[in-house]
Amino acid sequence: MYTCCPHCSAVFRVSAPLLGTAAGQARCGECRHSYTVLDHLYEDLADVQAVLGEQARVELPAAAPVVVVDAASAAEEGQDADASGDDLPLRHQPVLSGWHQQGLGAREVLGVFLMLLLLGTLGLQWVWFNRDRLVADPAWRAGLEPLCEMLHCDLPLQVNLDKLALIARDVRRHPSVESALLVNATFENQAGFTQPYPYLEISFSDRAGVPVAIRRFSPAEYLGAGTVIEQGLPAQGIARATLEIIDPGESAASFQFEFL
Secondary structure, eight states, rough: OOOTTTTTTTTTOOOHHHHHTTTTTETTTTOEEEEGGGGGEEEHHHHHHOOOOOOOOOOTTTTTTOOOOTTTOOETTTTEEEEOOOSOOOOOOOOOOBBOOOOOHHHHHHHHHEEEEHHHHHHHHHHTHHHHHHHHHHHHHHHHHHHHHHOOOOOOOOOOOGGGEEEEEEEESSSSSTTEEEEEEEEEEEESBBBOOOEEEEEEEEETOOOOOEEEEEEHHHTTTOOOOOGOTTTOOEEEEEEEEEOOOOOOOOOEEEOO
C-alpha cells in the first residue's frame, strides 16, 4: 500500500503493522507534516499517480522510487509514525515538456556577460602579444586581413628572409675617399607578397675565416632618398644598396652579405 502526504505530495510505501502501531497517524519525512494515513491510503502506485496527475495535470513516472516505511522507523511525538527512510521519497514536481525549465535571473545574466567579456579580453591580449608570429602564419593572416579591413587597421608586412635573393654584389676601394670601401648590392624579393626591407649585414673575415669586421645597416642607410621604405619591397621587386664603409684593412680577405 502507498500513502501520499497531502502537504508536499511525497509518496511512501507503508505496511499494515505500522498503521496499527501508529493508530493510522504518520509524520511526513520530507515536510514533517502530520496527517491521517487512512485518509490518504492507496492500494497501488497507479492510484497515487492518478490522484497526483489530476491535481497537477502531470503523470509521475512509473519507475520512480518510493520509500518503504516499516516498523523499524523511528516514532516521533507520541503515536505519529515518521514516514521517512534511507531512500528519498517519490517527490511530485511540475514538469514542462519533460524538462524542468527555469529562467535566468539578472545576477546570472550579468555573471555570464562578465565571464564572456573576460574571455574575450584574454583572447585579444594573446593575439596582440603574438601578433608578429600570427601575421607571419598564412592561415592566421587570411583570417586577420578581413577583420583588420573592417576595423581600419594595418597588418605588419609578411616576412620571409629566405625569399630574398642576392643577385649581385661588389666591394671595391672607394674612388675618391682614402681608407674607405664602396659597397654595392642588388637583391630581389622572390616571395609572392610584399616584404619589409631587411637589415643588411656585411662581415669581413681573414684567410682563416675569423671575422675581423662586421656592420649592420638599416634600410634608411642603404636605400636611396626616393625610396618609400614603409611600403616595403613588392613581390618580384628589386632593391639596390649602396654603402660607403671604412676599409677593415689588409687582414680582410673575404666578405659576406646577410639579410636580417
